[in-house]
Amino acid sequence: MEEEEFDFEFSEDPKQSVERYEEMVRNQDQYFFDAHVFENIIDYYIEKNDPVKALQVIDYAVLQHPFAAMFLIKQAQLYVFTNEIDKAFASLDRAELLEPSEGDIYLIRGNIYESLERHEDALENLLKALEMAESKDEVLMQIAYVYQNMGDYDEAVNYLKRCLENNMENQDALYELAFCYDVLDKQDESIQFYKQYIDNEPYSFAAWYNLGNAYHKIGLFEKAIDAYDYAILIKENFSSAYFNKGNALVQLDKYAEAIEVYKQTFEYEPPNADTYCAIGECYEKLEKMDEARSYYKKAVKMDTKLADAWYGIGVTLDFEERYFESLHFYKKALNLDDQNPDFWFAMADAYYKLNNLEESVKAYEKVVELNPLDVEAWLDYSSIVFEQSNLKLCIEIIAEGIKNNPDSAELYYRLVAYLFADGQYNEALTQLQLALNTDIDKHYLLFEYLPQLQDNKVIIDIINRFSK
Template sequence: MSEHFEHHRAVLDTVRRFERMLNSNEPVFFDLEDFENIIDHYVTSTQFDKALQACEAALGQYPFSTELLIDRAQVMAMRGDYQEAERQINHVATLDPTNADVAVTRGIICTQRGDFAQAVEFFQAGLEKEPEREDIHFNLGLAYQSWQKFKSAAKHYKQSLRLQPDNETGVQELLHCLAISDRLDEHEDFFKRFTDDDPYSAIAWYNLGQYWYRREQYDKAAEAFDYAVVISADFYDAHHWLADTFVCQEKYREAIAEFEQSYPPNEPTDEALCNIGECYEKLREWEPARKFYHKAIELNPQMDEAWFGQGVILQEQGRWFESIHFFRKAVELYGDSGEYWSALGMAENHVGNVVSALEAFEKATEVAPEEVQAWVNWSAILYEQGHFGEAADLVRHAVELHPLESHFHYMLCAYLLADGRLREAYAELETALSLNYEQHSLLFDYFPELRQQPALQRLIDQFRP
């Protein structure tokens, strides 16, 4: 196990050295294995442009390497340049027609193109030549998963993990396939077998932790991740997942301690700093929360989560004017978040910028129509402005999205009453009372003037249990 982590650290060191040489325009010289590791690192982290850059640098040094030509073809396929990928692999096939990677690369091209049946045929051909190749099983899993054949995908992901348990992407994809096919529960023994076979394998405990985490059994997940970090104290990803597990359990101080160990000494990541800031935010310790969000932004000015977190802290402190700046920056960096737009809308409305608030809520519902609260908040502003019909039409979206949520039916009833649409209002009230009679008090909490309507009270009394 220690060899695995030493290799991982060595690869990261090599990648950093490669990037430093590129940034300083120094000549790039590495042995072939180092280049293979650099390319694999970028592919695994889906940094395909950098992977291609590494391929070109490597081929400049080793122009006749079949392995590098295959790598380049696969990277081109992953970037969507299928014509160049096919040209490259056809050239390799003339040089080395029996190479299993020719079929594998053609399979990758077909998977990327959406021709899953043909991709499976190519991967199976590769397995006939090299049946113990974990990467071919992994690619078969990806092809079947993209084809929405989740049981077949899981079968090959499992075989891939039997051959190489430290493929974290394989674990995640397997768990996704098991979850979507409702087969997580029956695979407990599969994950436990790795720890039974090797109780001192940090990877085995880490994978078991991932399994329990996906099943939302956080006590067991925390125990498994804890074993992983006890066995290998510098298993940074395991520290990160243990911290995430503590967050799910609302154990924020324990989470902070683990996030602080989720990166090499003196090399914090923006993600870890932002996560620590969020934990302090949950603890309502505003100053350390602000400090860590600020550190994350210093490390990565494009980190929208940290900008948003700063805004949330100010909002919680009632500093609405100041929060607007940070929410605006968050939506500027990531405009597809309904949560960000809704927060901006709330802040704008709070300081009296009604037009800006309406625009923000409209944008929130545009990018995330399934998030109910934006529709509700938008409708509340329109109601306050006297636009009762528009408010009713908007909150109806919330009703359509959550037809069994009585809260929204009560709100819709009130808006319809204000708009004079009595028949529709009473129909909504009957639905709301049928769903949850006790919640009818919300109607008067939000709209106390409705207590003066005797007909409304008589209808409510009819549904009294």
């Protein structure tokens, strides 16, 4: 049968082009399509998420337009999508022979190498792409990502800055830059950069937002709030800015204001578990436990795996002296995150209040294992062991606490008290001098714990000598 040939060079309706193409395939005929019509048909199948059919169209396109590199480039992209990496490389090699000055070839090849963690090969190709690209934004971003993946955040910063010089409105670059400065712990540089950027682009809500985040990270919460307010002024529905403003207000103990700001996010996006949990925490700090519990429950209803919200419910019950009930919720939190020392601390405290000293000790052991810098935990842990009259063990516990916190006067004074209680008077006096050297103003802690030592003339003389 003789093949019919039709020319659809001027077909304007993409749907009609697709119908003609499918008719050609059904009839096993050979119609001629102009290159841009083939592009429309390929894009149609890509939008339909049908890469197999898109690749079939490319086969026809390459037969009819053997010198058009764009089809081989699209073919490579689709092979990447279908995870046929060798075929993608082969298509790019053929495209490069036809059109070696086409930047997309090197961009795609660079991205493939990066996905294979071949960073140097990725950079070599991306730098070639950069030379040829008309719009350099995307390539500069990709190079920055490679440097991030190599752990070279300083170089990533350089390329992100170049990206923003090239296009001041590239918000992805603004956020990535903030991330890199954060990893490098260079918040001062971050602040300086965003302030300069805002001088040129005062209406960039993303820049104000990132400036706010940088201030927040170094504890300048008032300045952070001002920056978030500018971001909100420019983009009223910027829910992330409201949320972070709420977080900054919490840091300033302005819990009632924070609640109002958190609730404003609901005007611009559906409520989420994290925001409910944050509101619950504010009500908890205001000691409005019913409201707090209500919001924590809303949080776990939306996300049953949100450990902080289960923990929050436990805290509200603990506050109401419902210790046995609180344990149930602390356990739920620990089932989701058993590496959180705050959860273990709450458990230890609840067990202690229920007079279950054995379980309390076990929980405190976990607290100091997970967070050996928690001075309060070492004090409480040793105190329970002291109540059980195990003086040797409580001295060992405090000594271990001091190893981890050598500047903590609280631990030294407690050790002095335990040593006196154990009859180790000479060692107690040695440790007392260390405690006084560390912080003489806290010597009252010794008498708080063992009031009878206030009548000990030797101790009083040593303290008076240090005071002078």
